[in-house]
Amino acid sequence: MNLPLNYLVRSYLRWCPITDGKRLLLNLTRNLITPEDPITVFDTKYGFRLKANLANPEHQYLYFYGTHDERHVVTKLLKMVQPGDICWDIGANIGFYTCFLASRVEESGVVVAFEPAVRTCGYLSENVSLNRFANVTVVNKGLSDRIEQRPLYYAEAGLAEGTASLKYVNSRSVSERVTLDTIDNLIRELPVPDFIKIDVEGYQLEVLRGGEHCLKTHAPLLMAELKDVGETNRDTFAEIEEYVTDLGYQLYEIRKYSLRRCKKLSDAPKRNFFLVKEQSRAFSRILPWLRC
Structure with a gap:
C-alpha cells in the first residue's frame, strides 16, 4: 500500500x-x-x-x-440528535450509527444497539469498546413482532454484511439462527427511546408492529430504511404506509438539503425516511429541514 x-x-x-x-x-x-x-x-x-x-x-x-454512504441522513442527525437523548439503533451492523449517536448524546445520553448476527455483533462490541463508550448497551438480538428464534440469511460468513436479512432470497445462501424480541417487551427493562433508527432489510413492518404500544404512547422520532436495496420489500410498502399513518405518523423523504412529505411510499425515489407525529415533541426536531 x-x-x-x-x-x-x-x-x-x-x-x-x-x-x-x-x-x-x-x-x-x-x-x-x-x-x-x-x-x-x-x-x-x-x-x-x-x-x-x-x-x-x-x-x-x-x-x-470516513462516513456512511447515507451522508444526507448523517447531516440531518448531526442537528436532530441532542445531548441527553436516548437512542435505539435497530440493525446496528458494526456500529457506525451506534458510535455516531453515542458521540452526539454524550455522557448524559444512552444508546442501545441491536444486532442479531453473532460475528457482526462481535465487531459492534469491539467498536464500542475501542471508543470507550460507557453510554452504549449492545444487545445480540433482532427485533420483530414476536419473541422467537429465526434464521438470518446472508451471502458470506464473516463479512458483517449490512444486507443480512430475516427474509430469504436466492443471493443469501448462508444462515444462522438468531433471537428476536419486540420493542414493547424490551422497554420494560430498557430506557424508552427518544429516537429509533431502523435498518432491517425487509423486516420493517414486523419491527414496527412489535413496538405499537411504544409508538402510540411515547411517539419517538424514527429514521428507517423503508425501501431495501433492490426494493425486495416492495410487497409491504402499502402495509407499512397504512400501519404508520394509522398510528399518527407522517413519512418524510430525506433529500440533500431538506425533508419532503412523502405522499406515496412506492413512488418515492429515496430509501430512507424520517417518521414523526406532528403533534409530538419530536416534530420540532425536523422543522428546520421541512420543505412541502
Whole structure:
C-alpha cells in the first residue's frame, strides 16, 4: 500500500466539498491505497474509530470516505440528535450509527444497539469498546413482532454484511439462527427511546408492529430504511404506509438539503425516511429541514 497516496486520497474524499470526480479518483487509485490486511481500524470524520472488514464494500466506503454512504441522513442527525437523548439503533451492523449517536448524546445520553448476527455483533462490541463508550448497551438480538428464534440469511460468513436479512432470497445462501424480541417487551427493562433508527432489510413492518404500544404512547422520532436495496420489500410498502399513518405518523423523504412529505411510499425515489407525529415533541426536531 502506498501510504502517502492513501493519506492524500482519503483526505480529499473526506473533506473536499466538490463531489464530482471522487468516485473516479477512488476507482483509479483503489488498488494502490487499500490495506493488504482487510481487517483494519481507522478514524472516521466524527471523532470515533471503527474496526471493519474491507472485503465488504460497505466497510470500504466507511474507510475511504470516513462516513456512511447515507451522508444526507448523517447531516440531518448531526442537528436532530441532542445531548441527553436516548437512542435505539435497530440493525446496528458494526456500529457506525451506534458510535455516531453515542458521540452526539454524550455522557448524559444512552444508546442501545441491536444486532442479531453473532460475528457482526462481535465487531459492534469491539467498536464500542475501542471508543470507550460507557453510554452504549449492545444487545445480540433482532427485533420483530414476536419473541422467537429465526434464521438470518446472508451471502458470506464473516463479512458483517449490512444486507443480512430475516427474509430469504436466492443471493443469501448462508444462515444462522438468531433471537428476536419486540420493542414493547424490551422497554420494560430498557430506557424508552427518544429516537429509533431502523435498518432491517425487509423486516420493517414486523419491527414496527412489535413496538405499537411504544409508538402510540411515547411517539419517538424514527429514521428507517423503508425501501431495501433492490426494493425486495416492495410487497409491504402499502402495509407499512397504512400501519404508520394509522398510528399518527407522517413519512418524510430525506433529500440533500431538506425533508419532503412523502405522499406515496412506492413512488418515492429515496430509501430512507424520517417518521414523526406532528403533534409530538419530536416534530420540532425536523422543522428546520421541512420543505412541502
